[in-house]
Amino acid sequence: MSRIIDDVSYPAVLLVGKTGAGKSTLGNLLLAQPYDNGPFQVSADMESVTQECGTAKISIDGVIYNIIDTPGIFDTQLVTDKILEEIAKTIKKCKYGIKAILFVLEAKRFSAEQRGVLEGIRNFFGEGATNYIIAIFSHATKAQIYDRDIMRKAWNQPVCSFIEDIENRWGISPNSDYFPPDDPTHQARLGEIKAFISSMRGVYTTEQLEKSIQEQEKARRQKEEEEERKKQEHEEKLKEIARKEAEEAHKRKVEQMERERKAKQEYEENLRRKQQQEAEERQRQMVEKLKQEERERKIQEENLRRKQQQEAEEQYRRKLEQMRREQEREEELRRQREREWELRRQREREQELRRQREREEELRRQRAREEELRKQREREENLRRERERQEQQRLQEMYRRQREEAERERMRRMEELQREQERLRRFQEERRRQEERRHDDDCRIL
Ligand SMILES: Nc1nc2c(ncn2[C@@H]2O[C@H](COP(=O)(O)OP(=O)(O)O)[C@@H](O)[C@H]2O)c(=O)[nH]1
Numbered sequence: 413m414s415r416i417i418d419d420v421s422y423p424a425v426l427l428v429g430k431t432g433a434g435k436s437t438l439g440n441l442l443l444a445q446p447y448d449n450g451p452f453q454v455s456a457d458m459e460s461v462t463q464e465c466g467t468a469k470i471s472i473d474g475v476i477y478n479i480i481d482t483p484g485i486f487d488t489q490l491v492t493d494k495i496l497e498e499i500a501k502t503i504k505k506c507k508y509g510i511k512a513i514l515f516v517l518e519a520k521r522f523s524a525e526q527r528g529v530l531e532g533i534r535n536f537f538g539e540g541a542t543n544y545i546i547a548i549f550s551h552a553t554k555a556q557i558y559d560r561d562i563m564r565k566a567w568n569q570p571v572c573s574f575i576e577d578i579e580n581r582w583g584i585s586p587n588s589d590y591f592p593p594d595d596p597t598h599q600a601r602l603g604e605i606k607a608f609i610s611s612m613r614g615v616y617t618t619e620q621l622e623k624s625i626q627e628q629e630k631a632r633r634q635k636e637e638e639e640e641r642k643k644q645e646h647e648e649k650l651k652e653i654a655r656k657e658a659e660e661a662h663k664r665k666v667e668q669m670e671r672e673r674k675a676k677q678e679y680e681e682n683l684r685r686k687q688q689q690e691a692e693e694r695q696r697q698m699v700e701k702l703k704q705e706e707r708e709r710k711i712q713e714e715n716l717r718r719k720q721q722q723e724a725e726e727q728y729r730r731k732l733e734q735m736r737r738e739q740e741r742e743e744e745l746r747r748q749r750e751r752e753w754e755l756r757r758q759r760e761r762e763q764e765l766r767r768q769r770e771r772e773e774e775l776r777r778q779r780a781r782e783e784e785l786r787k788q789r790e791r792e793e794n795l796r797r798e799r800e801r802q803e804q805q806r807l808q809e810m811y812r813r814q815r816e817e818a819e820r821e822r823m824r825r826m827e828e829l830q831r832e833q834e835r836l837r838r839f840q841e842e843r844r845r846q847e848e849r850r851h852d853d854d855c856r857i858l
């Protein structure tokens with residue numbers, strides 16, 4: 413059994429690789445011990461494998477080394493801080509440095525898992541460790557163990573590139589079931605590994621590991637910081653998205669409210685317009701009615717005026733007719749009288765012939781009477797004309813008054829209509845001002 417490491421007194425040969433790769437088996441074989449019964453514990457059951465490092469001394473070409481078997485630290489799932497600490501602690505005890513790092517990997521296609529293990533080794537030991545890595549293929553077929561070329565031909569491109577990186581330092585872990593320990597092939601494979609160990613120049617020092625650990629710590633911190641920064645950025649982004657969504661929602665709400673307010677305003681506007689139209693329609697009907705009444709009234713007045721005028725004219729005409737008839741009668745009477753006078757004069761002339769002197773006298777008297785009669789007739793005529801004139805004046809005066817009365821009535825109605833129109837205008841003006849004030853208020857609320 414390997415010892416729990418207190419102190420490493422010789423340069424170390426590290427066995428690294430994933431759990432089950434065959435590290436402990438190789439360690440035992442290098443120590444010329446049965447592969448499953450040497451100082452290092454071999455187990456097919458991964459759970460029971462020890463998680464501590466073990467060491468054993470080995471002499472290669474007369475030089476003593478400490479072979480150190482490590483737990484499967486680089487299987488990504490099983491690695492823990494405790495195991496890494498254990499390895500680091502063990503390596504720090506290697507005061508003579510690490511001569512070689514035997515990276516044991518199964519001889520199959522270079523899988524993502526193996527690449528992960530290699531990355532883990534490089535990260536843990538640092539880039540400087542590449543110069544000390546020797547790749548050892550385990551679980552090889554009998555033919556591969558027998559012939560290195562067969563093994564080489566089985567590699568894929570990543571394996572080739574990896575082997576190139578480590579300057580072709582590679583070996584094969586022999587299988588005792590195919591080639592027993594005393595078989596030359598078995599010996600040859602172990603001999604190659606030992607030759608590589610002996611040929612390594614210098615050692616990987618604990619300082620290098622320290623530096624690597626510090627770098628790892630730094631990288632880890634940077635990674636953590638980066639992750640923290642990304643996390644914060646992500647949170648910021650989430651917050652920003654949430655804020656934008658909230659803003660968007662608020663904006664949508666405001667827009668919705670604005671739409672509702674506009675719809676309400678529009679509805680109120682339509683209602684107001686409709687009411688105004690109705691009021692205007694009522695107003696218009698009222699004005700129309702008033703106009704119609706005015707027209708009817710004017711027609712009535714006109715009819716009345718015409719009737720009155722006709723009546724006055726008729727009256728005047730009748731009066732004139734009457735006066736004419738009276739005049740005719742008077743004329744007739746006058747002619748009658750003239751005839752009578754003529755007859756009388758005739759008789760008088762006849763009598764005159766008989767009574768010359770009386771006749772002359774009578775003629776003189778007659779002339780005087782005629783003169784008197786003429787004067788009287790003239791007076792009567794003047795008097796009649798004067799009466800006619802007065803009557804005409806009276807009728808004209810009466811007609812003028814009637815016309816003035818009708819004109820005043822018409823003016824009064826006109827003024828009433830104007831006052832009504834003024835009231836309507838003020839009513840519209842007041843309504844317009846109310847709308848403007850209402851409109852101002854809405855703009856202030858917004
Ligand atoms: N066929 C074959 N089996 C191996 C080889 N190396 C190890 N084993 C088996 O693999 C299992 C794990 O081996 P072990 O040395 O404990 O692996 P470790 O976890 O890397 O130390 C054991 O059952 C071994 O017998 C090998 O080269 N060929």
Ligand SMILES: [Mg+2]
Binds near residue numbers: 436
């Ligand atoms: Mg082991």
